[in-house]
Amino acid sequence: MFKKIMSQASNSSSEPTVKHGVEIVSTPSFSERLQSLIPWRRRTSAVPFSSGSQALLFILPGLIIYVVFVLFPIIGTIRYSFMEWTGFTEPEWIGLDNYRELMDDEDFIKAIQNNFFFSIFYTIIPILIGLFLVSLMSRSRLKGMFIFRAGLFVPQVMSPVVVGIIWRWLFDYSGPINRALSITGLQGVFESVGLLRRVTPWLGDFTYAPYAVGMVGTWVEYGLCMVLFLAGIQSISEELYDAAIVFGANPLQQFWFVTLPGLRQHVLVAFVLTFIAALRVFDLVFVLTRQGGPGRETIVTSILVYKNTFNLHRAGYGAAMAVVLATIIVVISAGVFWLQSRDSENA
Amino acid sequence: MKKLSLLLVVALLVATMGTTTAQDEEITLVVWDNFTREAEQEMIEELNAMFEEMNPNVTIQREAYDTSDLTQLAPRALSEDNGPDVIMVNQGFSGMGALVEAGLLLPLNDYADQYGWWDRYAEGLHARNSFSEDGTEFGTGNLYSVSNTAEVVGIYYHKSIFEELGLEVPTTWDEFVSALTTIQEGGYTPIVFGSLDGWPAIHTWGAIQHAYSDLATIDNFMYRAADGTFETEANVQAAETMLGWIENGYFSPGFEGMDYDNATYGAFIGFEGAMWLTGSWMTGSIVEDVEDAEATVGFFLLPSAAGEEVPLTIGGVGLGYGIRAGTEHADIAAAYIDLITGPEAANLLFAQGYLPAITPEEYESGTLTGDVIEAWELISSSNKVGHYLDWTAPDIAADIQEMMAGEVSPDEFTANVQEDYESGE
Numbered sequence: 001m002f003k004k005i006m007s008q009a010s011n012s013s014s015e016p017t018v019k020h021g022v023e024i025v026s027t028p029s030f031s032e033r034l035q036s037l038i039p040w041r042r043r044t045s046a047v048p049f050s051s052g053s054q055a056l057l058f059i060l061p062g063l064i065i066y067v068v069f070v071l072f073p074i075i076g077t078i079r080y081s082f083m084e085w086t087g088f089t090e091p092e093w094i095g096l097d098n099y100r101e102l103m104d105d106e107d108f109i110k111a112i113q114n115n116f117f118f119s120i121f122y123t124i125i126p127i128l129i130g131l132f133l134v135s136l137m138s139r140s141r142l143k144g145m146f147i148f149r150a151g152l153f154v155p156q157v158m159s160p161v162v163v164g165i166i167w168r169w170l171f172d173y174s175g176p177i178n179r180a181l182s183i184t185g186l187q188g189v190f191e192s193v194g195l196l197r198r199v200t201p202w203l204g205d206f207t208y209a210p211y212a213v214g215m216v217g218t219w220v221e222y223g224l225c226m227v228l229f230l231a232g233i234q235s236i237s238e239e240l241y242d243a244a245i246v247f248g249a250n251p252l253q254q255f256w257f258v259t260l261p262g263l264r265q266h267v268l269v270a271f272v273l274t275f276i277a278a279l280r281v282f283d284l285v286f287v288l289t290r291q292g293g294p295g296r297e298t299i300v301t302s303i304l305v306y307k308n309t310f311n312l313h314r315a316g317y318g319a320a321m322a323v324v325l326a327t328i329i330v331v332i333s334a335g336v337f338w339l340q341s342r343d344s345e346n347a
Numbered sequence: 348m349k350k351l352s353l354l355l356v357v358a359l360l361v362a363t364m365g366t367t368t369a370q371d372e373e374i375t376l377v378v379w380d381n382f383t384r385e386a387e388q389e390m391i392e393e394l395n396a397m398f399e400e401m402n403p404n405v406t407i408q409r410e411a412y413d414t415s416d417l418t419q420l421a422p423r424a425l426s427e428d429n430g431p432d433v434i435m436v437n438q439g440f441s442g443m444g445a446l447v448e449a450g451l452l453l454p455l456n457d458y459a460d461q462y463g464w465w466d467r468y469a470e471g472l473h474a475r476n477s478f479s480e481d482g483t484e485f486g487t488g489n490l491y492s493v494s495n496t497a498e499v500v501g502i503y504y505h506k507s508i509f510e511e512l513g514l515e516v517p518t519t520w521d522e523f524v525s526a527l528t529t530i531q532e533g534g535y536t537p538i539v540f541g542s543l544d545g546w547p548a549i550h551t552w553g554a555i556q557h558a559y560s561d562l563a564t565i566d567n568f569m570y571r572a573a574d575g576t577f578e579t580e581a582n583v584q585a586a587e588t589m590l591g592w593i594e595n596g597y598f599s600p601g602f603e604g605m606d607y608d609n610a611t612y613g614a615f616i617g618f619e620g621a622m623w624l625t626g627s628w629m630t631g632s633i634v635e636d637v638e639d640a641e642a643t644v645g646f647f648l649l650p651s652a653a654g655e656e657v658p659l660t661i662g663g664v665g666l667g668y669g670i671r672a673g674t675e676h677a678d679i680a681a682a683y684i685d686l687i688t689g690p691e692a693a694n695l696l697f698a699q700g701y702l703p704a705i706t707p708e709e710y711e712s713g714t715l716t717g718d719v720i721e722a723w724e725l726i727s728s729s730n731k732v733g734h735y736l737d738w739t740a741p742d743i744a745a746d747i748q749e750m751m752a753g754e755v756s757p758d759e760f761t762a763n764v765q766e767d768y769e770s771g772e
Contacts, residue, residue, distance in 0.1 A: 089448070198601070200601065204542060294603055295754060311741065
């Protein structure tokens with residue numbers, strides 16, 4: 001009964017629209033009102049372009065940059081992926097050989113698996129943390145809230161190399177994490193149940209390193225999720241919460257039946273952005289575990305692309321890896337956007 | 348008036364043309380090297396000034412890059428018409444091999460005859476700077492570079508700790524192994540070691556591997572000879588020995604999480620451990636950072652486990668100087684290489700804490716630097732200089748880490764390296 005009423009309520013409310021995953025808060029009603037308030041502005045916008053060529057002229061600068069720096073390199077990469085090329089000698093056309101080799105390349109398969117493993121830490125956990133933080137922040141009025149919000153967002157704006165160096169130090173064998181463990185006596189407790197070694201080499205141990213690297217990813221990405229959800233939650237009508245309270249919903253139910261459905265679009269956007277980040281991660285791993293160690297435990301695709309292209313002079317093979325990675329990203333993003341558009345049509 | 352001025356200009360032009368052809372042509376020699384530290388820069392500038400004095404028409408335009416940048420930039424830079432005339436080249440298939448294959452380096456055999464470079468150091472060392480003309484066979488064919496520095500992987504030790512525990516420098520494998528237990532019982536880490544960066548594992552395991560192996564087997568593997576293989580009894584034994592040392596706690600606790608520059612180095616100079624198995628390139632830093640290091644720190648070679656008198660030891664010559672194939676100033680470039688790899692340079696390099704490829708005129712026996720020079724002299728004159736395995740097996744650090752962590756058995760480890768080795772051909 002309660003659920004039914006709430007869904008009716010939520011249908012009647014104005015849903016925030018998200019276009020192309022970029023506009024987070026869009027308030028069409030407000031801009032419409034603005035347009036009607038400024039007559040001269042409406043007049044100018046009503047004048048159509050006299051010709052298509054004039055429109056082209058405005059697009060041209062951006063188009064040139066896009067073609068030269070984005071489209072052309074992409075096409076080049078695809079072309080080189082069919083070639084045997086050192087990066088500096090004459091490339092030789094070899095058809096699908098690079099792709100055939102990729103299918104049997106254990107390192108590459110391991111790297112793709114690792115990328116998906118890291119996506120748990122880059123995508124799912126940050127979204128959960130983001131939702132949790134937002135539900136805490138938005139429903140309570142604390143003084144100095146903006147400091148919390150800004151502070152929690154800091155990891156997201158830091159350079160990944162800086163993040164990597166900070167965490168390398170934290171994870172160091174004589175670093176703060178190991179010290180804290182031994183000072184608090186937790187070291188002894190964990191050691192006695194066989195969970196930790198005498199000195200835990202977080203980034204060098206086959207068991208802990210993947211989680212340690214993943215955790216840093218979580219630390220970087222949750223801020224983005226939090227800010228996206230904070231923006232989203234503000235466009236959920238306060239009336240919905242009032243209605244929920246009237247029907248006797250506790251905070252958990254308010255979150256589940258009001259906040260979460262209202263944030264669905266934002267969760268999808270957060271998913272796409274963080275998932276892409278998980279698949280193309282390079283710098284963080286490069287700094288934290290020096291090209292994917294120990295062994296190949298934290299190796300990711302971008303590291304392999306780099307190694308093959310620049311260290312082993314196999315630019316063609318590296319290009320093939322990059323194409324496969326890009327294809328995976330495009331397919332998954334397209335799937336999510338399709339879900340999203342279907343979702344907003346239904347709404 | 349107009350005519351006169353024109354005449355003057357023409358006369359002036361002819362005059363200047365006359366002077367340039369009368370003297371030697373002005374030449375700018377572009378040199379790329381990897382001496383990036385400040386003190387090294389001064390040393391190279393000094394040598395360059397010496398060269399410019401000897402050849403007044405030559406101006407040297409020098410650019411310094413760290414080794415990894417240099418290696419990555421080399422292929423593209425050498426393809427340019429105005430690229431470096433002289434460049435330091437990294438050894439191995441992905442370094443020199445790729446450049447030779449692309450026809451970017453000039454063979455130096457004739458210059459080596461002319462200047463007598465062959466006699467500078469042992470023949471086996473020139474092989475490291477040699478490739479077949481098509482860049483596919485390593486260690487044979489043409490000479491493509493000449494080195495001025497050398498490296499030897501051995502053991503730095505604190506003399507005070509050895510004295511405290513009543514230890515002498517071990518000369519046999521058994522003495523070395525018993526020293527490990529003595530040091531451990533004395534409360535010190537026997538060997539400081541950190542494998543977080545990957546590559547130090549190549550040197551530590553590689554040193555044990557060399558102790559068990561003979562040069563021919565390792566040469567064949569490195570140069571990809573027909574019977575080159577990694578699946579040898581010695582390699583399996585070396586892996587088992589390493590695992591035993593890990594099990595016994597002979598290495599730093601938590602070594603998997605220790606990096607080289609800070610943690611491992613810190614553990615040695617902080618007297619946490621008695622010995623450090625690493626390359627002679629750390630001598631300069633140790634002399635700088637440890638009080639009276641010349642007297643209190645020593646260097647010795649890991650004894651042979653195969654019972655050889657002179658142990659087979661990882662080492663070699665540092666990056667060599669090569670000449671760009673397309674240069675117009677090959678003769679001048681060769682003259683420059685003659686100076687920069689010659690005896691004057693050796694003395695200056697030694698003063699900077701480097702181990703020069705040719706023995707410097709003056710050094711003191713019994714000091715740290717003396718120990719290092721004598722160790723190098725011994726192995727290079729006895730043809731006992733081994734190899735850095737990653738020249739041929741670029742991914743071997745990851746394989747060694749997997750073996751050390753028990754992810755794979757010693758047999759699987761050698762099989763994995765062999766598999767990568769074969770697929771890389």
